[in-house]
Amino acid sequence: MVVDQQLSDAEVDRLFHALADATRRDIVRRTLVTEASVSDLARCYAMTFAAVQKHVAVLEEAGLVTKQPRGRERIVRGNPDRIRAAQALLDDYEQLWRVRVERLDALLADDDHPSP
């Protein structure tokens, strides 16, 4: 089982911010399936190489992607662990919501036996 990484607020900020852009999400999608160099990726989008380079940097700082040198290229790979970390965070929110549901259930149970 993957250990539930303890991410700081700033890291969580970076993680969700990195996911809040369609181009970056597409880069994550691609590199989860197939590794690609930065210029491979740049050819996929209607923007300059430098712009794509910046998106990859944002993803790398968020931990969603790793960049490994290979000759003159930098090979980009998606990091499934960070995806799972994000899922774990969202799971926590859902668990919190259950508290509300359980409290409402308790209230309804009390209504079955109202005090006079």
Added chain:
Amino acid sequence: MVVDQQLSDAEVDRLFHALADATRRDIVRRTLVTEASVSDLARCYAMTFAAVQKHVAVLEEAGLVTKQPRGRERIVRGNPDRIRAAQALLDDYEQLWRVRVERLDALLADDDHPSP
């Protein structure tokens, strides 16, 4: 079972962007457990009422929170469905990653029977 909402790129942008701020995440946490007025929330943070109001607006546009008038107050409640929508999106990414794993497995299987 909750239907898998079909979110546009712009909606997903808004969803993750709304989550990319510690104050907003805290508002979501609180309002998932207990409903609260905007000024209830404002008292929790070291910033002006107007700033908190803006954060709530961002969360509302992202669908992570609903705002319901009650007298002069606006009651804020967390929306677990949007949390689940975000989880569903991340699940998709994890599924993509499995494609890579399966392809690697296939490659290894080929290596068991190398051609001469």
Added chain:
DNA sequence: CTAACGTACAACCAAATGGTTGTAGATCAG
């Protein structure tokens, strides 16, 4: 060696973000 390719990085710009203050409209309490 030379030319082409892949990357890194700085400088610049318009637009969006996250905060502030200030004003004004509803609603509630006394």
Added chain:
DNA sequence: CTGATCTACAACCATTTGGTTGTACGTTAG
């Protein structure tokens, strides 16, 4: 009615963001 409270919204400001262009440097191909 009057005053306090809760909200809405505009205007403003500093910083960040997402894009551009341009320059420089290492690596590969011919």
